[in-house]
Amino acid sequence: DAGVTQSPTHLIKTRGQQVTLRCSPKSGHDTVSWYQQALGQGPQFIFQYYEEEERQRGNFPDRFSGHQFPNYSSELNVNALLLGDSALYLCASSFGTGGPYEQYFGPGTRLTVT
Amino acid sequence: QKEVEQNSGPLSVPEGAIASLNCTYSDRGSQSFFWYRQYSGKSPELIMSIYSNGDKEDGRFTAQLNKASQYVSLLIRDSQPSDSATYLCAVTPDTGTASKLTFGTGTRLQVTL
Numbered sequence: 580d581a582g583v584t585q586s587p588t589h590l591i592k593t594r595g596q597q598v599t600l601r602c603s604p605k606s607g608h609d610t611v612s613w614y615q616q617a618l619g620q621g622p623q624f625i626f627q628y629y630e631e632e633e634r635q636r637g638n639f640p641d642r643f644s645g646h647q648f649p650n651y652s653s654e655l656n657v658n659a660l661l662l663g664d665s666a667l668y669l670c671a672s673s674f675g676t677g678g679p680y681e682q683y684f685g686p687g688t689r690l691t692v693t
Numbered sequence: 694q695k696e697v698e699q700n701s702g703p704l705s706v707p708e709g710a711i712a713s714l715n716c717t718y719s720d721r722g723s724q725s726f727f728w729y730r731q732y733s734g735k736s737p738e739l740i741m742s743i744y745s746n747g748d749k750e751d752g753r754f755t756a757q758l759n760k761a762s763q764y765v766s767l768l769i770r771d772s773q774p775s776d777s778a779t780y781l782c783a784v785t786p787d788t789g790t791a792s793k794l795t796f797g798t799g800t801r802l803q804v805t806l
């Protein structure tokens with residue numbers, strides 16, 4: 580049973596650049612949520628995608644955008660990178676309706692902005 | 694007031710002892726509660742979920758929920774050095790669908806030999 584996968588594992592970008600992170604959900608799951616985890620903090624919710632639409636969004640600026648594809652995989656895009664965007668970006672997958680609603684995390688992408 | 698509060702620790706327990714991790718939450722509408730374990734440099738791993746008041750046991754782990762007191766805890770029996778990690782408490786509202794997780798900052802557990 581394939582778990583949640585994310586790519587790339589690590590990424591180094593320069594301020595002002597753009598980045599795209601990718602996620603494939605656990606087999607059978609149709610919902611993908613993205614989280615940002617700064618060092619020493621708990622993950623912070625960015626947004627969730629279900630049926631190829633953004634269903635919920637956290638307190639993140641419009642520089643953060645996403646997409647979900649028909650095969651349920653998802654991308655997170657961040658434009659105009661800031662130093663403060665350096666963090667571990669986590670993707671979590673779950674069932675969207677009908678439960679159970681446990682969310683399972685992928686290994687994460689470590690983004691460093693210099 | 695933070696939405697989900699945890700003592701950051703570190704909580705140090707000897708091998709074989711019971712580790713007790715606590716979490717309080719502010720939103721009375723919270724209906725689903727989760728404990729994740731996160732090893733240093735790794736992603737969170739789901740270890741327990743609990744939805745109803747009372748205790749839920751899974752192996753060496755017991756989750757306890759008291760919605761009236763807005764309190765959820767995790768007990769780890771027979772603690773092992775491999776249990777040394779940060780434990781994250783997360784809550785979600787009841788929306789009938791998968792909803793965003795709101796996390797605490799985590800409690801760092803150290804199991805000593």
